[in-house]
Amino acid sequence: QVQLAESGGGLVQAGDSLRLSCAFFGRIFSSYHMGWFRQAPGKERESVAAISTGGSSTTYADSVKGRFTISRDNAKNTVYLQMISLKPEDTAVYYCAASRRVFSILPRVYDYWGQGAQVTVSS
Secondary structure (H helix, E strand, O other): OOEEEEEOOEEEEOOOOEEEEEEEEOOOHHHOEEEEEEEOOOOOOEEEEEEOOOOOOEEEOOOOOOOEEEEEEOOOOEEEEEEOOOOHHHOEEEEEEEEOOOOOOOHHHOOEEOOOEEEEEEO
């Protein structure tokens, strides 16, 4: 069974940077595509970014392109989301997720989800 644990969330000001980490446990990390998603209060879950098993392919939501970078370290079983130039509208609970099926930014292909990390950006 795969388990995911996000960390690195917090309260920051607009324009600040933050890096989220997601530790992967239970299976062979390098066999899984990984994604980041977020959900703001009262809103639906939104795709943020995805990265392929080896890290050679990435994709981003338009809302975060140029500001967020997804990466992974297969030796450390960890995926990261580096966020810069944060905006108040980036405030949300951020979730990482794992998929063995296909590389995609769509939530429906992901089988395993973390508990989430709160990111709050004040104006």
